[in-house]
Amino acid sequence: MSIQQTLSSLLGADADAVAAGYRLRELASGDAASAVSVLAHLAGHPDRLGQSDPAIVGALLRVVHTLLVQDRSEASMEIIGTLTPDVIRQIDQSLPPETSNRHLLLHLLTLARSRESLEVFVDILKQRPPSDWMDAAQMLSPLMQHDDWPVDAVFPAALDCLSEPALAASLLDLANYLSRSGRVDEHPAAGILAALIELLGQVSSRLGFFEDNPRAFGDDVPTVQKRLAEAVALAVALCDSLALIGDESAIGKLNQTVLLRHRRVQCEAAGALAKLGDEEGRKRLIELASDPAARLRAIAYADELGIGNEIDEDYRTPDATAEAEMALWLSQPHQMGVPPTHVEVAESRRLLWPSFNDPVDVTLVRFEYNMGDRGYSNLGMTGPAVFTMACDLADMPIDDIFAIYAGWHADHEDIFSVPTESMNEAQRRAMETFQQHLQHLGYEELKPVLLGLFLDERAGVFTANREGTECVVITDGLETIDQATAGRTRPLGAEDLFNLYKGRKMLRTFNP
Secondary structure (H helix, E strand, O other), X not given: OOHHHHHHHHOOOOOOHHHHHHXXXXXXXXXXXXXXXXXXXXXXXXXHHHOOOHHHHHHXXXXXXXXXXXXXXXXXXXHHHOOOHHHHHHHXXXXXXXXXXXXXXXXXXXXXXXXXXXXXXXXXXXXXOOOOHHHHHHHHHHHHHOXXXXXXXXXXXXXXXXXXXXXXXXXXXXXXXXXXXXXXXXXXXXXXXXXXXXXXXHHHHHHHHHHHOHHHHOOOHHHHHHHHHHHHHHHHHHHHHHHHXXXXXXXHHHHHHOOOOOXXXXXXXXXXXXXXXXXXXXXXXXXXXXXXXXXXXXXXXXXXXXXXXXXXXXXXXXXXXXXXXXXXXXXXXXXXXXXXXXXXXXXXXXEOOOOOOOOEEEEEEEEEEEEOOXXXXXXXXXXXXXXXXXOOOOOOOXXXXXXXXXXXXXXXXXXXXXXXXXXXXXXXXXXXXXXXXXXXXXXXXXXXXXXXXXXXXXXEEEEEEEOOEEEEEEEOXXXXXXXXXXXXXXXXXXXXXXXXXXXXXXXXXXXX
């Protein structure tokens, strides 16, 4: 079936949603040249495109985008550069409402980076701005990765979109990048300084209101997180812009912003004030180095400004850095969203570690959240990566905590697990052998959960009962590990136990 015939079956009000998956897979086996043919067909049939199922069209846009960018080869980039911007404009105008992945079309325009493509890109931004800040960031990212595009094709025209919550921060980040990298003689937003100052005041007031009443940003967690992330990103970008523009008229609003409790915003405002020569801002920046969640940025800004010698050297030690990395990671919206009440290094070791050829420093950091009548604590890892397990590690031996993180971090095609429902006959027989072994050891009520494959070795993970205690247990016939699950709020799961098993083996082998 030709591409035109396949597309005809996908477009229009009468498209079969069930058959669409198969047809989309056919298109996904194509190449960059076939993706161009798809775009031409879509642009040539605007009415039929507009009547199509938004879900099918969104999936089709994803397929086309992937075919064009998946290998990032010189040939593919040349093909993207030859795309006619008006074809993208026509498709964008014809898409049915609620179509997902619309932003991928605009990403193709910024990848092309010609004057014509960027002018069309800005026009579409003004007419139909994205609703998600991550989509906006992806669309603009090629312009931060290349310096071969005409700045005047984007700025100042794109600044008309600063009223769009999902777009404002990314646009200012791009303008800040151009200023910092020396690609422009004057900051692209210098001509709207008063508007930037006013916008910072509005965002700061909104964030302050949120700190007093979190429900001000919405009634459900995803909405609150989305709006908070947009507001924080915009406040950070505005502080950076005002610092780069360098006009002292911004000091008043920056002083309002530095009083907010949000560490990232507070640090950015203090850094901006210090750059503008404000003494109170300089003092606050130095003070923020004592706060683990703000420490890394405060030190970086102080060093940039030549005042890093005023920061206590105790905040630059490896332990202080590990605590700061953990606090910063936990503060991210996709983690806890707020800094921990307390962080403290529990143990640090130099180890040969999975995926590294040379020894690395691995640090376990204990963190706590004091939430009045409730508390939460655990141990996370910094060094090879910053990560915290969802299961409770607080009562485990330190050696095992290093092991479970080593097992989690291991990445090898011959290290994986197979859940019970996906096992083949040979794997089920192996699990039966492991189950019999555990029965001999006294485990009861055994239920298979997964089979772990570790290079040439295999191990079975089960839920079980031993001496009246519910547990999860793993065995390879020689080594058996169990962990109690009864009475624990966040017990180890099957994958956690497999991580512990393989981590023990790797650390014993690499670090005898």
